[in-house]
Amino acid sequence: MQFLCQQTQLNIKKAADSILSGKVVGFPTETVYGLGANAFNEQAVRSIFKAKGRPNDNPLIVHVSSLNMFNSYFNQKLPRTYELLINEFWPGPLTILIKSPSQIPAETTANLNTVGVRIPYHPIARALIECSGVPLAAPSANSSGKPSTTTALHVYEDIFQRKEAREVMDYIIDGGRSDIGLESTVIDGITVDGKVRVLRPGGVTVEDLKRVVGDDNVVYEKMEIKTADFKPTTPGMKYKHYSPKARVLLLMNDSNTNKSDKIKKLKELIESLDTNDKIGMMTLEDSLMTNELMNINKSSNNLIPYFIGPSNNPSIVASNIFAGLHSLDKHQVEYILVEGVEERNEGLAIMNRLYKAAGNLENVILI
Structure with missing residues (x-):
């Protein structure tokens, strides 16, 4: 992916080199800003948790730049519902839960046998992933429990003020304000009954999902308060989230x-x-x-x-x-x-x- 602005191209290259060296980078997506690292580098993924102060049983979503990259790293037979939804909403704010490959570190998946994956549609996000040549594990770029960030300034004023973040993070890419402003929708369509379960509502609405795969094939249940031994399959299911100081x-x-x-x-x-x-x-x-x-x-x-x-x-x-x-x-x-x-x-x-x-x-x- 090429940009007309040479400086933008150079900055993305610098950030990609930082990722390949094991560092963490703040970058824009259409949903919220992400805190990205090589999803297949165990130490780099640990740096994400360090930077955010995030509990390590909270799994990360992995971002890829294209279907080619998805198939290279996560090649597996997908249910028909996924094929329909991918065709309709990728690139975009839809994360699908799939079986995790054996090569992916347990830190990325929180020791689960599944992992959430999506293709963002923000051009800078996709260019960064493509330039890095590796999928990026990327939660929202905020201190754990705080509101997600939708501008580069939010990232700087929040997470970059943490000493732990500055130790593992050299760059924040400013790509303007996130268009959608809420995280991606996360779905699980690999259960035995074949239903598409909405684990986290987001940029793709439940109504959108039903329009593509049918009303009877989409299930959404409000999440209840979870016990200490509950194992979340996707971010936002267990811990306190999005809370400002006030x-x-x-x-x-x-x-x-x-x-x-x-x-x-x-x-x-x-x-x-x-x-x-x-x-x-x-x-x-x-x-x-x-x-x-x-x-x-x-x-x-x-x-x-x-x-x-x-x-x-x-x-x-x-x-x-x-x-x-x-x-x-x-x-x-x-x-x-x-x-x-x-x-x-x-x-x-x-x-x-x-x-x-x-x-x-x-x-x-x-x-």
Whole structure:
């Protein structure tokens, strides 16, 4: 893959050489920024866990640049559902769970016999992988448990401030803001019954999957709280994720509450927080909740708004979730009030992340 900008080409070559030397590189994808290393180099993969402070029983997703690279490293018979979905969504934000080859280190798969693989569509991501000549194990480029990063600046301000990361990481490639803003959808289609199970909703919606392989062939069940001995098959299934320094309060619309009661509940909530610090708010730009919180702010002047997009465009909302959490954390707010959305289309992935950012049911509030 060639770029018209010679400097971009040279920078990708430098980053690829760093990867081949066993280092870790921050790089852009269409979903979020990744922290990439040679997926088949045991020590390099350990460096990813060191840089992030990530538990080593949390498996990594492997990224390849093309179907040729996929077949070279992961050649195996795939179910028909995978063939259909690959044809429709690769390159793109879809990760498929497959049988792991014997050569791949246990560190990459967290000692599982499966591994998640995808082809990103971001040109810099694919060029970096192609130039390196090896698949890249790449979780999101953030400190473990913190919000995923969607810009190079986020990566620098978060993970690169960790001494452990700077010891194994020489480069962050700036490829602009990630388009989608949420991680890839992860599916398992190699179970005995042949169903496609959505392990993590993301950039490809459940509705998209059903459109390609049929409603009856797609299964999605909300993840419950996991016990200590649970073994996750893909990232985001076990540990606390996406949480900023501030406490996240997820505000859910109660259809049984009338407008005046909603306003009363919002005022009572703000008063109950009893803080001298600023309070962040991430809300839909055209919602009743936004309107009333801004009215409240006229008298209190302690709210910092970050509008995540219009209610009729969940793609825009999805792209702003992590950016909003990073932005409000920089304001050093004590709380972030986040407005929930309908759990359909991209809304399913949005709410998956927001529930985890809130951390527990005590932080989910009906308004």
